[in-house]
Amino acid sequence: MRPSRGFLLFVSFCGVLLFLTWPLLTTAPRPHILLITIDTLRPDALGWVAQRNATPHFDRLASEGVAFPAAVSPVPLTLPAHTSMMTGLLPRHHRVQDNGHVVDARLTTLAEILRDQGYDTGAVVGGFPLRAMFGLDQGFAHYDDAIPSAEDRWLERPAADISTAALAWLRSLRSPTGHWRSPWFLWVHYYNPHDPYTPPPGFARPGPRGAYDGEVASVDEAIGALRRGIAELVPDSNILTVVTADHGESLGEHGELTHGFFVYDSTLLVPLIVHFPGHFASALSPAPARLIDITPTLLELLALPPVTGNDGVSLRPTLIGETQTIPPAYVESQQPWLGYGWTPLTAIRTAEWKFINAPQAELYRLARDPTEMDNRIAFEPDVSASLRKMLAGEPITSGTPVGETPALPDSDAVERLRGLGYLGGGTAPSETPPPTLADPKERLGQKLRLDEAEAALQGKDYAGAMANFEVVLATEPDNRYALLRSGVALQQQGRWREALPRFEHLLRLSPTHPEARYAVAEVLTQLGELTRAAVEWRTVVQQQPRRAVAWSNLGIVLLQSGQHVPAEEAFARAVAITPDDQVLRENLGECRYQLALTELRAGRRESAHRALQAAIAVQPDLRQRAARDARLAALL
Structure with missing residues (x-):
């Protein structure tokens, strides 16, 4: 400009x-x-x-x-x-x-x-x-x-x-x-x-x-x-x-x-x-x-x-x-890849030229064309080759990435980001993009339709959202965003079995996709398939160890399966991450309360006492409940 x-x-x-x-x-x-x-x-x-x-x-x-x-x-x-x-x-x-x-x-x-x-x-x-x-x-x-x-x-x-x-x-x-x-x-x-x-x-x-x-x-x-x-x-x-x-x-x-x-x-x-x-x-x-x-x-x-x-x-x-002399600027957008499964964009920008690396590469002479409307890629082969080479070698100063592949926050945070229009917000697939992906320029129409679908989904217009998602999937059945969010639309309507194949399809495309893995675990939990759900929740918390809600959900599935000790460990991890979340504290307290009953039935009175005291420590209201419970009152 x-x-x-x-x-x-x-x-x-x-x-x-x-x-x-x-x-x-x-x-x-x-x-x-x-x-x-x-x-x-x-x-x-x-x-x-x-x-x-x-x-x-x-x-x-x-x-x-x-x-x-x-x-x-x-x-x-x-x-x-x-x-x-x-x-x-x-x-x-x-x-x-x-x-x-x-x-x-x-x-x-x-x-x-x-x-x-x-x-x-x-x-x-x-x-x-x-x-x-x-x-x-x-x-x-x-x-x-x-x-x-x-x-x-x-x-x-x-x-x-x-x-x-x-x-x-x-x-x-x-x-x-x-x-x-x-x-x-x-x-x-x-x-x-x-x-x-x-x-x-x-x-x-x-x-x-x-x-x-x-x-x-x-x-x-x-x-x-x-x-x-x-x-x-x-x-x-x-x-x-x-x-x-x-x-x-x-x-x-x-x-x-x-x-x-x-x-x-x-x-x-x-x-x-x-x-x-x-x-x-x-x-x-x-x-x-x-x-x-x-x-x-x-x-x-x-x-x-x-x-x-x-x-x-x-x-x-x-x-x-x-x-x-200020070095050239390296710029990028991973959103086409992280959000949709299309080619990520990288570019290098000098004072005079800008080269955008994409399946259909772009080259702009900025001083003459500040709005980047005249693509010179076919007319300046030497310039484009030089900038492409610079982009391939730039900008490595530290040699290797400093940060690790990032963890993600809880699902509520991801939904809030989507409410702000960040449609790829929260996804972090670690696999390298293959070289044959679509050029984002060629998928602009699909993106605008997906924007409309997301707006409808945010407004709980499920029919409108699904209609737009299906249009995209009809021509692009592997579109990551359409698979994920159409599955969410079905999920929000309680159509669990219809949602599950879409999430599983996305996981076949991207095995490390955290939101798809979370969705599969949630659907299996709703369907009562507790053994499979526990496996999926364990994968979720391995990928996202700071995701408190996922730890709590793992605890719920384990508790429903009668696995009180590992359930208590999962609930405790959730509370350690978000200690002020009252729901997570209630889940941990209830698990410890149930563990106290289990230990008492097994004749392990001292262990039951410790579990009950731990339950009261995290949820003080449980003291009154235990006082009214003939099985546990003597342990107070």
């Missing part, structure tokens, strides 16, 4: 751009660090980039800092992009390649580094994909992820509430005399521009994308409130601020309504502002900075050592006006 002429005039109006040589912060007091990320933010929704939407607070930050109107995200999805931002690693290295994956605890995050350097670390996030259960809370002493929950799936937190919560945390750090006990690192995440586009009253803009632009304007207002509140606590000159986005939004370009599926610039280009008044001068930089460069940049500015194996580079030379 090229900056408009108006933007260049705007920068010129700000004055002559003189760069200040900023030494590393080796002796000066360490600055506070404010990281602001906005979900789903296209650069052209900002006034300072395109002059088409009033965003005065973004504009002021851009005019006072070093502004990159075309930074590059490595992936058009919330959690993977933020993980790259916080680690300096590409998705292929941190292995968080879809929303719903869980960040590997062995990764080193920016928050962990700053915490170990004596910073107070806090985060306030506005979207469900960033909840602590997904692991990006590593290193934060305070992680506020209080996302509203409702049946209508408006699972986002209003921008104004985000600013209020962030300011409350900062104020809690100050002593009664107004001093900071230590420098702070605050990450503030605004989710509002994500679809559905529902701007607050007074913020809607005219035109076909007016609702989206209005959401961005409402975030701008919230950022203004945040900065006014911070200004009452600490001057700007003591705050190193970074403002950026995780990815953009397609808004119908290339046939994609939102983001996550393709790797065109409409969903990959994001704004980036580095703001530190008095330390370096304001400037507009056309450099293709990358989100993976944020952590290395902050570490160098703070005179801290880089993280070994980072994929990013420090942008300090650019910030202080020196010439810098």
Whole structure:
């Protein structure tokens, strides 16, 4: 996306751009660090980039800092992009390649580094994909992820509430005399521009994308409130601020309504502002900075050592006006593969060219064709061959992936992700995609139909959902998403035996598919086939050891089969993972209660006593029940 002429005039109006040589912060007091990320933010929704939407607070930050109107995200999805931002690693290295994956605890995050350097670390996030259960809370002493929950799936937190919560945390750090006990690192995440586009009253803009632009304007207002509140606590000159986005939004370009599926610039280009008044001068930089460069940049500015194996580079030379060559950007979307069984997309992007690796490869000369409409693959064989070779060898810095194949959260979390439109959310097949898969471009019609089917399913219009799923399956019987979600539609109607073959078909295609395995276990449990169900539940918890509900379901099947001891172990694992879940605690308590009865019948009175006391420990109400039970009252 090229900056408009108006933007260049705007920068010129700000004055002559003189760069200040900023030494590393080796002796000066360490600055506070404010990281602001906005979900789903296209650069052209900002006034300072395109002059088409009033965003005065973004504009002021851009005019006072070093502004990159075309930074590059490595992936058009919330959690993977933020993980790259916080680690300096590409998705292929941190292995968080879809929303719903869980960040590997062995990764080193920016928050962990700053915490170990004596910073107070806090985060306030506005979207469900960033909840602590997904692991990006590593290193934060305070992680506020209080996302509203409702049946209508408006699972986002209003921008104004985000600013209020962030300011409350900062104020809690100050002593009664107004001093900071230590420098702070605050990450503030605004989710509002994500679809559905529902701007607050007074913020809607005219035109076909007016609702989206209005959401961005409402975030701008919230950022203004945040900065006014911070200004009452600490001057700007003591705050190193970074403002950026995780990815953009397609808004119908290339046939994609939102983001996550393709790797065109409409969903990959994001704004980036580095703001530190008095330390370096304001400037507009056309450099293709990358989100993976944020952590290395902050570490160098703070005179801290880089993280070994980072994929990013420090942008300090650019910030202080020196010439810098930034490496090409590696980008990807695994959603076509993880969600549908089609070819995953990878691409490499230089300042001039972009090569997209797909069955029908694409090559775009970005300076002349910023909307990527003129595929030059047949006309520039040397360029495409060179970029293809770079893509095949790039970007290996650490040699091997740092993260493991990610675990997944519980089924409720997966359903919430689907309610937000992340249709592949939560799946993590580990097998390598075969080379003969369909090109996602050729399956766009099927994807749009599946989007309609999913919307119908979310609205409990089962007939409408099934009609669309069946249309896709008629021409593509191995479509992973249609198999899974049509099975779920049947499952929700209690049509268990009709659902089972669809899930089993999906498992034949993808034996490690966690949601299909979970669904088979659930169906077999409902059908009363307890022996088979126990085998499937054991496989589920082996694949997803942090999935508390699966452990509890295994316990239920084992308990119904009369296997009290292994059932108690399974229930205990569930409670250890989610200790505040009352249903899981009740299941564990009931199992221990039944175990006490079993042990008593076998004449093992002391063992029965221990089991009963353990039951009461996890579920105190069981004491009254036992007191009324002639068999157990004497054990109290």
